[in-house]
Amino acid sequence: MLAVTLILAGAAHAQDDTWIRPLGTDCDENGGEPIVGSIGFTNARHALNTNIQTYSATAFADRTLFRSHRFRDSDKGGTVAFEQNITFGATTVPTYNSRAIDYAVNNDNCTPEYRVAMRPLDLSSTNLGVAFQSDHFGFFYSASVAFGGVAYPHNYLRGMMYGLGLPMYSAYALMAAPLVRSGYQTQTGASAFALDWIGGASYHNDHIGARVGYAGSAGLYAAVNEQNSGLYLSSVVRGQGSILGQLETGLDRLHLVDQLGLTSAFLRDIPYGASVVEEAGARDLLPTAGSLRTVHFEQDNLFDYFDVHVSQTLKPVSQLHLAQVGLHTPDYHASRAGGDEEQGEFRGLVRAGVARIPAQAAFGVEEGSLITLRAEGDVTVVGDGDAGFHINFGILYNDAEQLAMYPYAQNVLTYRYQMKGEF
Amino acid sequence: MNRVHLVVFAGLTGCSPIDPMPPDQPCREAGYAIANRTLTCSGNADLAQKRYDTFEKDYTCIEWKTTDPRFNHEFGPEDLFGCAYVLSNLPCELVDQYGNDIEAWLMTTDSCALVVELEGVDTSHLIPEDTGGGQ
Numbered sequence: 090m091l092a093v094t095l096i097l098a099g100a101a102h103a104q105d106d107t108w109i110r111p112l113g114t115d116c117d118e119n120g121g122e123p124i125v126g127s128i129g130f131t132n133a134r135h136a137l138n139t140n141i142q143t144y145s146a147t148a149f150a151d152r153t154l155f156r157s158h159r160f161r162d163s164d165k166g167g168t169v170a171f172e173q174n175i176t177f178g179a180t181t182v183p184t185y186n187s188r189a190i191d192y193a194v195n196n197d198n199c200t201p202e203y204r205v206a207m208r209p210l211d212l213s214s215t216n217l218g219v220a221f222q223s224d225h226f227g228f229f230y231s232a233s234v235a236f237g238g239v240a241y242p243h244n245y246l247r248g249m250m251y252g253l254g255l256p257m258y259s260a261y262a263l264m265a266a267p268l269v270r271s272g273y274q275t276q277t278g279a280s281a282f283a284l285d286w287i288g289g290a291s292y293h294n295d296h297i298g299a300r301v302g303y304a305g306s307a308g309l310y311a312a313v314n315e316q317n318s319g320l321y322l323s324s325v326v327r328g329q330g331s332i333l334g335q336l337e338t339g340l341d342r343l344h345l346v347d348q349l350g351l352t353s354a355f356l357r358d359i360p361y362g363a364s365v366v367e368e369a370g371a372r373d374l375l376p377t378a379g380s381l382r383t384v385h386f387e388q389d390n391l392f393d394y395f396d397v398h399v400s401q402t403l404k405p406v407s408q409l410h411l412a413q414v415g416l417h418t419p420d421y422h423a424s425r426a427g428g429d430e431e432q433g434e435f436r437g438l439v440r441a442g443v444a445r446i447p448a449q450a451a452f453g454v455e456e457g458s459l460i461t462l463r464a465e466g467d468v469t470v471v472g473d474g475d476a477g478f479h480i481n482f483g484i485l486y487n488d489a490e491q492l493a494m495y496p497y498a499q500n501v502l503t504y505r506y507q508m509k510g511e512f
Numbered sequence: 513m514n515r516v517h518l519v520v521f522a523g524l525t526g527c528s529p530i531d532p533m534p535p536d537q538p539c540r541e542a543g544y545a546i547a548n549r550t551l552t553c554s555g556n557a558d559l560a561q562k563r564y565d566t567f568e569k570d571y572t573c574i575e576w577k578t579t580d581p582r583f584n585h586e587f588g589p590e591d592l593f594g595c596a597y598v599l600s601n602l603p604c605e606l607v608d609q610y611g612n613d614i615e616a617w618l619m620t621t622d623s624c625a626l627v628v629e630l631e632g633v634d635t636s637h638l639i640p641e642d643t644g645g646g647q
Contacts, residue, residue, distance in 0.1 A: 126597025128544040205589040448546035450564030
């Protein structure tokens, strides 16, 4: 069926002026030239950095490998995880399409109507991580590849890029990450690519957990957590010339009363508009020492079935995002103590709401309302006691998590796919 | 049935990936640049919004269609973003000096008169004489 779909889509794409390829829209398929000085260009540069920071190897290890009951108990065991995030339309960028100028001469399918056009910025990230512990000591490794740029002019090509191309090239990049000793980051115009890895050692007992490591592109990484309350602090010290850095501290899934479920609260600070490697002669429009600081409060498994999430951006502007209320299958969120894994079990979550967006001319955002939606599904493919293998799929549309990351987003859509095994 | 699959396949990536430039986009970009530069230099989001609101209330945008016959190889719709480019690069000393005087911001460069109605600014040197074709 996939082959038939691709052949038909390819055939349709080869025709002029079809629903899949409207007249005049073949404008600079690699994204055109973003117009420097536009707010969309500035937003795009911020979004590219935020994507790289949020889905860095270090952040992924923190979020996915270590917030596992495997790093709380003194058993031997480990965790392996793979995740992809694809975000469409983090912002809109005015682009200059050079082919439109001479379309009459070259007979290109790019008309003057699109000589300057508004095009969305697409972002992607792929992460791979593994951690193993034996009694009190363990080791971990995590790698990330993040990429973003102005979208192709047709949804068909966009789908091909992120549905087929991304998984293939990301897999190769992740395998090669340790070979690029200091990681690799490049950014030009409104596109960026970053490859990073982190490796290190962990220690834990009944009271504390601690991890130290080396992040290829950033330098030293350190994290510590208290095992009973869930208090934690994690940080990456930015190396010179690196755009990567991170500070996160808070409370992870505190369980006090059964009916209240799990309480998490945390503050995250990542570089915002950090200095980046520029092409010779390119102008750096970005501040060099800014930060994107957000605070989050999450009450999960409330009366087993409900979630309440609130997030607020503190910097660069203060902005409260509407609280979202979610409904899910019982005990959707795993506690820090873990839980029984049952093969074939399906768990799902739906959150929806309306976010009121204040006018923010500094980001080119007009006042308005956005519909928000988040849907997740989790299937336990293999389950055996407290070990198991899960596949999790999520769709986020103007979700509070996205709006906190991309405060200039208007209609942002993210697909998330994660496979995680605990053994 | 296969067409349904194709629609879903394309729709999964969201909305249209290319739209024509709105006619007032270069003008609004000038206002956004004032707001963004104010936020960057002062850290005050309310002040940034206030300056944009003043810009929007006190000045009239000049609208341009990308198919305007005056565009050619030397002068195109991309050049209309010159005002925003200059304003978004103003040093913070000048941002502080201009403050709430939006006209002072807009008089920084003649290119602002291409997108905002400003009295007494000659833009003829910005638009080549031999306009009217080339496409």
